[in-house]
Amino acid sequence: MREILDIQKQLLPDLMDVMKKRYSILRHILVSGVVGRRTLASSLDMTERVLRGEVDFLKEQGLLETDASGMKISESGRQLLEKMEPLIKVAFGLTDLEERIAEAFGLIHVVVVPGDSDNSSFTKKELGRAGAAALRKFVVKDDVIAVTGGSTMAQVAHHMSISSRMKGSWFVPARGGLGESVDMQANTIASTMAKKTGGKYRLLHVPDHLGEEAYQTLMQDPQIQEVVDVVRKCRIVVHGIGDAMVMARRRKVDQDTTRSLQAEGALAEAFGYYFDRQGNVVHKMPTVGLRLDDIQKTEVVIGVAGGKSKGEAIASVLRHGQEDVLVTDEAAALEMMKHAVSRPS
Incomplete structure (x- = not known):
């Protein structure tokens, strides 16, 4: 060709x-x-x-x-x-870019869409369409699929459609809510995906950011524990990737913690964990939902994120080594490749 x-x-x-x-x-x-x-x-x-x-x-x-x-x-x-x-x-050179990223970060599947979602709402929509297609590629009958929140994940949900393979699947939120716009919360995204595909869903009606005492109290509630058990047995995780400081502001993290994140070199955030440039976890939020050891046992982890401004952040999360699949845009992909050489062997 x-x-x-x-x-x-x-x-x-x-x-x-x-x-x-x-x-x-x-x-x-x-x-x-x-x-x-x-x-x-x-x-x-x-x-x-x-x-x-x-x-x-x-x-x-x-x-x-x-x-x-x-x-x-x-x-x-x-x-x-x-x-x-x-x-x-x-023709656009995207196939070569996908292959280079897969090799550099040890991924089994990479999708790169044209454009930069930082300055194009259309590219973000295309990112959502490609994310939905990637999920369809890996889903099996009666799957349990955990999803996070965010604007990109909302686009993935928007582009889901009826699928015979997904009709028996369960969609669950990977974490509690951030207190942000309802249509970007993980609960909403999980229910939207289920309704669009003919699947089923469970909701997690708890805040994402909790103190230790509140966390322990909630985890003793049998209804919450039942949903959390389902979430932690998921076979697929679909998640966004955020800039560390942007996510800290969205979570209304206190000033002392924010300064600590900056001092530790936090660059990216994914599923409640903060990563530095080398892909090390430098901070984790006490959250009801998926933990890092749950994600390590998950069969398929799909990251969906784009925009030139997030390129290095995406690379840092990939260096941690949990992702199997990445859906991103051209601007982020080119930025990621500038930082691929420092990936540890």
């Missing part, structure tokens, strides 16, 4: 440009669901006049449908995108 693309680039460079442009249009419409022409032109940084000509062509090919609410992808368009994705990834 690479050899054919190289020949096309030399003989028909314009053909590659046109293919990439039309693929981007179809992909944007697929992820958006239904979108108007003006909104799409703005997202693609394309004039409405140029977009109109491309949309007319794609409609003639039966790849798009339009009505009063806007444009949406047709079933033929959806199938074409699935067939084109491996080809486009090679």
